[in-house]
Amino acid sequence: MVRTAATDIPRPVSPWPVHAAPQAEPSDAELISASLSRSDEFAAVFDRHADEIHAYVGRRLGPEHADDVTAETFLLAFRKRHRYDPARPDARPWLYGIASRLISGHRRSEMRRLKAFARVANRGGEPYEEERTTERASAAAMRPALAVALSRLSAAERELLLLIAWADLTYEEAAEALDIPIGTVRSRLHRIRAKLRRHLNLPEEGTP
Numbered sequence: 107m108v109r110t111a112a113t114d115i116p117r118p119v120s121p122w123p124v125h126a127a128p129q130a131e132p133s134d135a136e137l138i139s140a141s142l143s144r145s146d147e148f149a150a151v152f153d154r155h156a157d158e159i160h161a162y163v164g165r166r167l168g169p170e171h172a173d174d175v176t177a178e179t180f181l182l183a184f185r186k187r188h189r190y191d192p193a194r195p196d197a198r199p200w201l202y203g204i205a206s207r208l209i210s211g212h213r214r215s216e217m218r219r220l221k222a223f224a225r226v227a228n229r230g231g232e233p234y235e236e237e238r239t240t241e242r243a244s245a246a247a248m249r250p251a252l253a254v255a256l257s258r259l260s261a262a263e264r265e266l267l268l269l270i271a272w273a274d275l276t277y278e279e280a281a282e283a284l285d286i287p288i289g290t291v292r293s294r295l296h297r298i299r300a301k302l303r304r305h306l307n308l309p310e311e312g313t314p
Contacts, residue, residue, distance in 0.1 A: 134197035138190045148187065151197060152180050158198070159205050162273050167212050168219050175212070179205045194282070202273055203283035206265055213261060220257040255305035263298050266291065 132140070134151055141148035159179055164172035182204050183197075190200060209216065256264055269280045277295075281288045 133195035135190065135192045135195045138187050138197065139192050141184075141187055145184075148184050151183070155198060155201055156180065158273075159201055162202070163205055163209065165272055166209050166219075166268065167215050171212055171215060175205065175208050178208055182208075196279075198273075199275060199279040199282040202269060202275060202279075203285065206269065206283060210261065210265070217257055220253045251306055252302075255302050258305060259298065259301060263294060263301070266294055267298050270295070 132150075134154070137147050137150050141151075156176060160172050160176040163175045163179075167175065179201060183201055186204075190197070194200070256267075259267065266280055266284060269275045269283055270277070275283060277291045278288055281291045284291075
């Protein structure tokens with residue numbers, strides 16, 4: 107009996123076109139690493155995250171500052187890309203950390219914005235979306251009071267709260283962005299929630 111190699115066996119021809127398996131997109135870490143030798147690779151990091159960073163900065167400081175702070179965020183990120191930890195595939199916490207430090211230089215603008223919004227009350231004006239405070243305080247009537255409450259937090263407390271509530275970072279990502287231990291994030295948020303409940307006249311946790 108003659109043995110036939112498997113490669114010699116004729117295969118039926120499929121009527122359907124054969125497509126190559128889609129390749130996974132490179133992670134932010136891979137793009138940043140590649141940009142060390144090919145600087146144009148960093149443009150993909152900008153394309154991925156610029157709109158999100160711009161929206162966050164605009165919400166914090168207003169549209170008049172959003173373009174400049176976003177541009178400076180990515181310029182600093184590009185200049186510091188050699189320090190990026192390649193073990194972290196997602197660059198969002200890193201970028202938010204840079205943006206947060208730049209926002210801190212516009213603290214007076216942010217405070218003016220919060221106080222102006224508090225005065226708007228129910229007369230209309232620019233609305234906030236539902237805020238994730240305690241985890242979320244969202245009623246329209248609560249918004250002016252929330253703006254006042256945010257203005258009464260310390261800069262560090264407000265920074266942490268808004269990275270979680272508005273940027274949707276996890277506790278671990280917020281810790282990375284602010285370069286603080288995860289335990290500090292948890293304890294600080296506990297204090298923030300207590301302050302917001304007092305300012306907003308919300309019941310204590312566990313109160314029916």
